[in-house]
Amino acid sequence: MKIKSSVFRNVVPLSASALxxxxxxxxxxxxxxxxxxxxxxxxxxQEALTELNATxxxxxxxxxxxxxxxxxxxxxxxxxxxxxxAPTTAVAAVPVNGSESFFRGVRFRRSDxxxxxxxxxxxxxxxxxxxxxxxxxxxxxxxxxxxxxxxxLYGVMMLAVFRNGAWEGGKxxxxxxxxxxxxxxxxxxxxxxxxxxxxxxxxxxxxxxGTEASNFVETTWP
Numbered sequence: 001m002k003i004k005s006s007v008f009r010n011v012v013p014l015s016a017s018a019l020x021x022x023x024x025x026x027x028x029x030x031x032x033x034x035x036x037x038x039x040x041x042x043x044x045x046q047e048a049l050t051e052l053n054a055t056x057x058x059x060x061x062x063x064x065x066x067x068x069x070x071x072x073x074x075x076x077x078x079x080x081x082x083x084x085x086a087p088t089t090a091v092a093a094v095p096v097n098g099s100e101s102f103f104r105g106v107r108f109r110r111s112d113x114x115x116x117x118x119x120x121x122x123x124x125x126x127x128x129x130x131x132x133x134x135x136x137x138x139x140x141x142x143x144x145x146x147x148x149x150x151x152x153l154y155g156v157m158m159l160a161v162f163r164n165g166a167w168e169g170g171k172x173x174x175x176x177x178x179x180x181x182x183x184x185x186x187x188x189x190x191x192x193x194x195x196x197x198x199x200x201x202x203x204x205x206x207x208x209x210g211t212e213a214s215n216f217v218e219t220t221w222p
Contacts, residue, residue, distance in 0.1 A: 099204070099215040102167065106160050109192050110170035113156070115210035124214040127203055129222045133183035134203060138214060142177040144207040149174070155207045157182045161195040161221070167202065169193045175205060195221035 099120050108114035126137040134157075144154045153174045160169030172191040173182045188194035195201050197220075204216040 097215070099213070102202070102216055103213065105167060106170075107166055107168035108170045109168060112171060113206060113208060113210035114170065115158075115206040115213055118206055118210055118213035120215055121212045122205060122214040124203065124205055124217050127217040127219055129201075129219055131222050133181055135181050136203065136217075137180065138175075138205060140177065141175070141205065141207070144212065145209070147208040152176050155205050158204045158206055158213075159187060159191065159193070159195075160202045161193055162200045163193075169202075171206070197221055 097120055100118070103118050104116050106116065108116070122141055123139040124136055126135070128135050141154045146152065146154055148154070148156075154177055155175050156171040157173045157175055157179075158170060159172050160167040170191055170193075172184070172186045175182070199221045200218060201221050202216045202218045205214040206212070
């Protein structure tokens with residue numbers, strides 16, 4: 001079998017395995033090689049064999065790409081742990097509003113009743129004073145116990161004046177469920193406190209046990 005140089009040159013670009021098969025198919029080991037191939041063809045063949053045995057070109061090898069950090073990172077959900085609660089320290093009860101705080105600071109001059117710890121459960125409004133007495137509007141106090149000195153009495157009217165850096169006073173009259181006016185006949189005697197004209201005074205209601213009260217209303221003594 002005679003291999004032409006032009007044919008062989010067309011074979012060289014083939015893959016190494018295809019070229020090997022082609023060469024194996026040709027008897028080039030016999031002494032008659034020179035009869036089959038010309039000197040030029042034999043030189044081409046030798047060059048091809050040298051190229052075949054050379055180190056293969058790996059420049060086109062595929063590299064495994066580095067892992068994509070952004071896409072390969074595993075997202076993990078973190079459950080937030082609430083901050084530790086500070087231990088609760090028991091403290092004394094404190095007033096829930098300004099009136100209750102005020103009650104605690106009053107210097108009560110009468111003890112029937114004194115009500116420093118009364119809770120505000122009723123309302124007092126529309127307070128006005130004159131030389132005759134005090135006019136006011138109060139919420140329904142008929143659910144307070146009738147434990148006064150006479151039938152139909154549900155609580156007392158309180159008065160305090162600001163003296164020497166503190167409020168002092170106490171009960172000066174009784175009230176019924178429909179009372180809207182109290183005179184000042186008991187102020188300065190029965191209640192040993194006598195405000196003078198222009199002094200700040202505060203009025204409020206208290207039940208007989210001293211446990212419940214109205215808010216206070218501040219005005220000036222007539």
